[in-house]
Amino acid sequence: MNKLNILSPDKNNLYAYLYSGISLFFISILIVFLNSFFSLNLTSFLPGTISYFLPLIIGFIGLHLIRIEYSGIKFLDIINKNINTNKFNALLSLLIIFAVIKSLPPLLSWFIIDANFAGDSKDACSGSGACWAYIKTWFNRFMYGMYPNAEQWRINLSFIALAFLGGVGFFATEKFKKYLTLYYVIIYPIIAFLFIFFFISGGPIFFDFSYGIIAAVISIIIGFFIPSKFKMYYFLIIPITIYILLKYVFFYEELIELGKIQAFEWVETGAWGGLSLTFIVSFFCLIFCFPVGLFLSLGRRSDLPIIKYISIGFIEFWRGVPLITVLFMSSVMFPMFLPEDMFIDKLVRVIIAISLFEAAYVAEVIRGGLQALPRGQYDAAKSLGMGYWKMHIFVILPQALKLVIPGIANTFLALVKDTPLIFVVGLLEIVGMLNLAKTNPEWLGFAMEGYVFASIVFFIICYAMSKYSYNLEQKYKTER
């Protein structure tokens, strides 16, 4: 048996050190645990300060005793390597463990034990914990805003249908995979718009925009049968022709009458709100900002000076101002430039403003990807006789976009997190609804519950998005 040297534990007396060290470590944790969960102070006989720091000292000595390198015991080695590499690390580890144990009881009691779950008025919440009854009572408003209760099934149904249609890509067979891009970039947004306009908003069946959509759909369907040689001219001329024919020649008289019919009750956008509005705004801004950003980034790298400088000016302008002033502009300045009788809905203005704002950021992200590609890719594509568009669509963009998935995901996350700002123009999504509910005289004093609830909702959405983007990045990662 070798002599025990407490200051420098070694392998010779491994078990002596191990048992004493681990027992000291657990004693320290036990003291803190009892103190925090059962307010039982085991060391109350000691003077205040020493009693306060005793667990830390005991734990520190314990960790010191078990800090033995290459002990041969797997578990011990893992502990030493991860939380106990030196004195400083041991101290920090102990502090973190104690902080967690200390903060658990108050958190648990606020969230669960002392919280009120049942009831539908303020009187139900008498305990010291959270009042989840508040969230329960207001849940409907937090989700749908001021949307009439009887009509909320329209929002639910639209979202379920859109989620289902959005998931089509996962079930598509090989044969249809090549149409997926077309589907997601053009058809799906149109379907989504139609759902939201006719279903959630309850708009008239035929209005000016409907002709455009019908014209676009018809021309795309016919477009599949047109030889590729003429496709370019076809898509320039035919949709407009169909639009004019539809509007002024074929159905004009009949459709004017039809246009007055509304399938559902009209709910103006001012009444929309809550989480569903967050989704609607984020969805459309996402769809619009990506193509605009893409063209801006190409424009910034263009050889034509006019396009280049317009793009640079545009991007730098939007990136230089805060979103809140952009929204101010869209709400107070923009209407002044419109003709007297023209009116653009608040929601539409907000969506345009946020889309343009985020497009500038998307453009910069994509530019990063374009710059990262070696010149050889451009030269190789050109030497194959590809033109500008062919080169970008088939060679450059697929590679560049793959590189910037994380950046684009970050921009989209920023977009979702920026949606609460629409309170500036008086649209109340979930955070706005919280502030409204908070000032309700029957429910004063529950701000904390509301913000915690909204934080959790946003955290789930954003965390899921960031994890999804990470998966996407891994999926498209190619060795270079």
Add this chain to the structure above:
Amino acid sequence: MENRGITFGYGFLTQESSFDVQFSLIEYDGSHSYFRAYLVGLLNTILVSVIGIIFATIIGVVVGIARLSSNYLIERTAAIYVEFFRNIPLLLQIFFWYFAALRALPLPEKAEPIFGVFFLTIKGFFVPAFVWNNLDIFIYSVIAAIIAIVFVRLYAKKKQENQGIQTPVLSISIGLLIILPLLSFFLGGVDASVEIPVIEQLSKTSFTFKGGLKLPPELISLALALSLYTATFIAECVRAGVQGVSKGQKEAAASIGLTPNQVLKLVVMPQALRIIIPPTTNQYLNLTKNSSLAAAIAYPDLVLVFAGTALMQTGRAIEIVSITMLTYLTLSITISIFMNWYNKKIAIKEK
């Protein structure tokens, strides 16, 4: 525009504003002009941005290094902090601090003093203030110290290039920065006394603190939310920067006999900073722009004072919104021009 009877012009800037601002760094009341209201807002924006930038940098660097720690617990704690705070909208965080967390603070008469001199109350944070005599001499001494430091640095660099001898620049700089202002206390007649806030009764139930410095709760919650939110992004920048320095660099530096401190100072940091600084400046810019969310909790910043109150009073939407946007634009473009210059300066010179 014409047919709506709207005129265009910036003449209103010199008119009397006739509204009051709660919190202002310069003297201001309703008799001052709209231009001065603009200055008040701008200064408040700059104040909260600077406070936010300082704290965000400190927290961000600490958390960024913690994320690289070999200690599992520390690394996880930092990661949870980053994931949590950056996935929650900033506006929500500002509301949380302002309407939920800071509202739970005690009233002035019930406030417990922290270290006897700080009072954290629902009406704001009351801290002791310095009352200076001959403040100008003190400021001159600090400026003199900074100039001396620049010369020391130049001398040290020259000495290293010529003779290969290193001078302990950092300790000399800190010494200079302490000694010169100290001298000004003893020789220059500089004198500072501390004014501690004292509770005062306004009426039967209303109390407040007199003396000292008052930080309004709007400023605290805004600065807190801004720095905690931006720190997560800065932490990621720092982590990426340090990870971006290849292991071979450290090993090569160690193999030529540099001490661990020298490896960090002379090899790792210069390369890491090259990666860290550009995105971090971007975050500073974002923080400054995000400070415009102050309007949501009535902190009198540029947007609230100028694009809010002044706009409502004058109705000159185009002028005011354009001035506000131009201000932010100038700010960002100045910083990005500086960044481009700096980037070019520190970029690796490739032949």
